[in-house]
Structure formats: structure tokens, C-alpha cells
């Protein structure tokens with residue numbers, strides 16, 4: 001048996017073409033959405049993701065505003081950039097690429113962003129709305145990776161009602177918000193959130209109908225640990241040096257042989273990553289629609 005593929009690349013392309021129509025409608029009213037990005041330092045992964053986000057914008061006719069800043073920028077100077085983007089009318093939404101270098105206070109930076117311009121759904125007000133389960137999902141943006149995972153499953157006609165979902169990793173961009181999203185009544189999954197303090201992870205894996213691996217530990221989840229037929233989403237990405245070529249390559253959290261046991265598997269790359277970017281574009285378009293007072297659906 002070989003797992004069916006949760007094709008994030010193709011699904012993201014479909015979402016982009018749907019967004020193109022909405023961007024056209026905004027432009028006909030004289031509004032062009034604009035995505036701002038703030039990138040601090042020279043981490044190659046973050047650089048790749050930000051560049052890809054701007055490429056997506058260019059392809060869809062979204063303006064993009066790029067602020068690449070030195071790795072030793074002070075908190076005060078970074079806050080000035082945040083204030084400028086908050087005040088810039090051309091920037092309808094923006095993100096601060098994470099992680100920030102350790103000398104910077106990430107929470108203070110996210111909190112300083114205007115919640116209405118937060119294209120990542122990571123401002124405390126927007127995360128708070130997720131916690132409070134604010135009914136109208138269009139009232140505030142959802143974090144891109146969790147939203148992308150839900151969208152990827154739904155568009156493959158996979159519904160999680162009553163399913164046991166094991167989320168491995170409690171980071172702010174994936175694990176924590178995903179648990180909140182999946183336990184909404186509209187999804188109704190039963191979620192276990194595992195982390196580095198979890199005792200006996202294999203016991204949890206053995207009973208999980210769905211596994212979301214977002215720990216950033218290459219190959220940590222193997223075929224023999226999975227329940228046969230499990231739906232597996234491989235989210236974690238680590239850059240490792242290939243011992244044969246000496247070149248850096250990407251490695252997910254799920255071992256290659258998982259495909260022999262899983263019922264569905266998201267490839268990595270090509271699975272959740274492209275969906276994260278598609279959901280960012282969707283948040284930017286929704287923010288522009290909200291700001292223009294356009295009723296969305």
C-alpha cells in the first residue's frame with residue numbers, strides 16, 4: 001500500500017486562481033492589496049520563504065513592500081519599522097518573518113502591529129479571537145499554517161469530526177493555534193498536543209487517526225509508529241547537510257517509509273508549505289476587502 005498524496009502545491013494553485021478573481025474585483029474599485037514583509041537577519045530559510053511570498057504577490061498582482069533589516073537591528077529601530085507599516089496606506093497587511101534573532105522581543109513586536117493589518121493572525125488580539133472562538137471567521141485572520149492544513153484536508157474531502165488528531169509540536173505558528181482550530185465545533189476533532197515533555201509519544205501515535213508533525217526533528221516519526229491508514233501531515237522543516245553531496249537539503253519530521261503505512265500523506269516539500277503561502281495571500285485579500293468595507297461572502 002502507498003499513501004494517497006495531499007497535494008499542497010496543486011491545492012495552493014487552485015486557491016491562488018480563486019483569489020485572482022477577488023483581487024480583480026478589488027482593483028475594479030480602485031483598491032490594490034499590498035503585503036508587507038519584515039525580515040531580520042540572513043537566515044537562509046526565512047530568506048527563501050519571504051522571497052517566495054513576494055513572488056506569489058507579483059504573480060497575483062498584489063503590491064509587495066519588502067523590509068529586509070540587519071540581524072543586529074535594535075528593538076527600538078524595529079519598532080519604528082512596525083509603526084511605519086502600521087501607518088502606510090499601501091500596506092493592507094503585513095507579516096514579521098519568524099523567528100526573530102534572540103536579542104529581540106518577538107512578543108512585543110507582534111503586539112505592536114495593528115491587528116487589522118496582521119496578515120499572519122499572530123497578533124494577540126487575533127489569537128485571542130481564535131481562543132474565544134469568534135463566530136465569523138472573516139472578522140479576523142487565522143494563522144496561515146493551521147488554516148492551510150484544514151483547507152488542504154477539506155479540499156481532499158477529508159473531515160475530522162470524531163477523529164483523534166495528534167499534533168506534535170507546540171509552537172506559536174503551528175501547534176498551539178492548530179489545536180484551537182481543530183476543536184472548533186465546525187471541525188470537531190479530538191486533539192492531543194504533544195511536545196518535548198510528552199512521555200511515551202509512540203503510545204499516542206499508535207492510536208492517532210491523524211498526525212500533524214511540526215516538531216522540526218528530521219525523520220522522528222517512522223512507519224512502524226503509525227496506525228495503518230493514518231492521515232499524516234509533515235510540517236516540520238530542517239535544513240540538513242546531505243552526507244553524499246555536502247549540500248544543504250530539506251528534511252521533514254516524517255520518515256520516507258511512512259508512505260507505506262499512512263492512508264494519506266502530505267509531501268514535504270510540496271504539502272503544507274505552499275498552503276501556508278496561499279493562506280497568507282488569502283488573509284491579505286480578506287484584509288483589503290474588510291478595509292474597503294466589501295462584504296466577502
Ligand SMILES: Nc1nc2c(c(=O)[nH]1)N[C@@H](CN(C=O)c1ccc(C(=O)N[C@@H](CCC(=O)O)C(=O)O)cc1)CN2
Pocket residue numbers: 045048049052095096097098099120144145173250268269270271272273274276277
Ligand atoms: N511570520 C511567520 N513566520 C513563519 C511562519 C509563518 O506562518 N509566519 N511559518 C514558518 C515558515 N513559513 C512561512 O513563513 C513557510 C514555510 C514553508 C514554506 C514553503 O513554501 N515551503 C516549500 C519549500 C520551500 C523551500 O524550498 O525551502 C514547501 O514546503 O514545498 C513557505 C512558508 C516559520 N516562520
